[in-house]
Amino acid sequence: MSPDELAVTICIVIAVYSAVRIALERNTLKKLPFLNVVSFAVTGVIAIILPHPLTILAAAAYFVGSTLESNAIASTIAGGPEEKDE
């Protein structure tokens, strides 16, 4: 197994483990850290299997989009945005 294949395998195993934890967790807020781990693993797999300069943008776009969704879900459950003095 080459180093690239080993890294992809580790990412996939961790992604599947975290997906199972998401399925088993009943509290939506507590699902989000596991979803975060899945996003990390999938971003890593995207970069390793598609080594092209545009992949950096694609991986970042996927990761930021996933984070923004988690942010939106958590903030909605929390009752909306906090008003802060800037």
Add this chain to the structure above:
Amino acid sequence: MPEDLLRILVAAAVCWANFMAFDLFWKLPLEGGVSGATAIAHEVERKGGALHGGFMMGNIVSSPDASAGTLLAACGVFIAGIPGGLLAAMCVYVGNRICHDPGYAGTTGCIAATFIIYGLCQVGFVATDFIAGMVIAILTIQGVSAVHASRLIERLWKWRS
């Protein structure tokens, strides 16, 4: 194969130290950056975890921090060397701004990780070690036990402050 696994574990330790150092330096455990991060912190505390550790976990979920910067730096260095890592840092900064975050931790963590990873790639590591390593590092914080991870972060936070 055993050498490859050993390299990945060492890379995981380097990534863990890098993102934790930058997140603590930029005071992510101090408070939730958005209401969602605060809600996650209170949920972690309600289950027996530590509040400030929960704030940092919530902030990691809610915005690309130094851990995301380290992962994207590894992806950038793997694909295009130092310019790839710096492009990733720009993407992290844009992502931070989209997520209502000043972006200091993510951007500085990504730039530092770019040079650390590039340097270690000159002495026998490969960039994919750091991609898998960062996934393992974030698993230890977000994916195993929220209660124990938050207590560990709280201990490091007290030491920093």
